[in-house]
Amino acid sequence: MQDTTLSVPVEQAPPRYPKAIPYIIGNEAAERFSFYGMKCILTLFLVAQFFNPTHDPALAKVANAQANESTHFFIALAYALPFVGGLVADWFTGKYKIILYISIVYCIGHLFLSLFDTDLTWFRYGLILIAIGAGGIKSCVSSNVGDQFDKSNESLISKVYGWFYFSINAGSMLSTVMIPYIYNHYGAKWAFGIPGVLMAIATVIFFSGRKLYVRVPPSGVNKNNFVFISLYSLFNIGKKQKGQSLLDVAKGKFDPEKVEGIKAVYRVLAVFAFIPIFWAMWDQSESEWVIQLEQLDKHINLGFAQFDLLSAQVQTVNPVFLLLFIPVFNYGVYPLFDKMGIKTTPLRRIGAGLALTGLSFVIIALIQQSVDAGGHPSVWWQILAFIILSAGEVLVSITGLEYAYTQAPKSMKGTMGAIWLLTVSAGNLLDVYVNNSISSHGYFARFSGAGFYWLFIGLISAFLVLFMFISPRLKERNYITDPEMDLAVAGEAPEK
Structure with a gap:
């Protein structure tokens, strides 16, 4: 006897947010x-x-x-x-x-x-x-x-x-x-x-x-990590055979998949080498720029309201414009350039961001020149510099995070995130070195007033020229748009 009972699909419960x-x-x-x-x-x-x-x-x-x-x-x-x-x-x-x-x-x-x-x-x-x-x-x-x-x-x-x-x-x-x-x-x-x-x-x-x-338990010490494999390769450089990369010597002792992943990390590091100068300049907006504000006219007249800003409050401009610029660039600027036939690749975005960062410092340097000459410029000029710096941050910082994620295999994404944060540290160590030299009357003491900002404009200009020369020669491997890359790293054959 034929079963004529209709099967009623069971409705799945809608997903719920974790209570934590x-x-x-x-x-x-x-x-x-x-x-x-x-x-x-x-x-x-x-x-x-x-x-x-x-x-x-x-x-x-x-x-x-x-x-x-x-x-x-x-x-x-x-x-x-x-x-x-x-x-x-x-x-x-x-x-x-x-x-x-x-x-x-x-x-x-x-x-x-x-x-x-x-x-x-x-x-x-x-x-x-x-x-x-x-x-x-x-x-x-x-x-x-x-x-x-x-x-x-x-x-x-x-x-x-x-x-x-x-x-x-x-x-x-x-x-x-x-x-x-x-x-x-x-x-x-x-x-x-x-x-x-x-x-x-x-x-x-x-x-x-x-x-x-939900607590993910610790995994214990994993010897197949970036530091261990890199050090082993460095100390066993004599074992390198013709046609091998330096890291290949570690494949006999470590997981070959991890070794291949670390090769990808070093490719990304070739780009990240240009990022510390961005952070060296960006983080001055929360220190050197604040000191400059003490010498500016911070009165704001909006017509319907007037008030005086405090020096440390002007930093608020950055997150406001950062949140504004993210959709503007994603849904306006990038598609517009793509339609014009100018592909907005991650490396081009980073280069443009470095240029905008330098431009923001040109404004700051000109403000300081006015201050050095006895002037009392309006805070609006520094707000303009913040707006340009925020656009540069979208192009460099957000693109850099995306680049770190897409250019590294799954096994190395955590490592790349940590290395990205180290670029912030490296940039600030440059600021520490320069300021220490100034306070101890060393070489950089000659760069005072506006000269301090022109020094960094010169540095980022040099980095930008070098970046424009090197970036077209960098090899890129996108592990998101080309999922077979991850399989190749793992030594698996991709499904047909």
């Missing part, structure tokens, strides 16, 4: 408020409190250089440590433990800033603890978001990451408006104390979700 997500996003918003809040006033505070408390014009050059050196060293340390934090989490502790324990160190660092605002030595200890905290968790927080998803709700990942990055920008924008006001009206203890309270709240929020997190 609100705790992660709340933690990130509060943590970013604390980090950007203390950083936006750091340089001005160091000058006013420690290096030139009497506002003596004769001490200004050395004092500014000392404050800038301290700020850039702090940033360099904060962006160098994610590489270490990621390894510790993956090998020994897992992400949850390192985020929680390092957050406590982070809170202690903020406490030191607030308690020791008249003691430079202990204040610097506080900065080091904050750098350890910010750097230690930076490589873990965003990947912890992805860990919360499985096949049932993976379609929601992009939306959650959208909210995650919104929380970052919301925290940073709110803090760069509020904390300078608090510093100006209530002093350093409150201005550094409130970010510390926010970091404590961030830690409590993260701890509150402890029973809800």
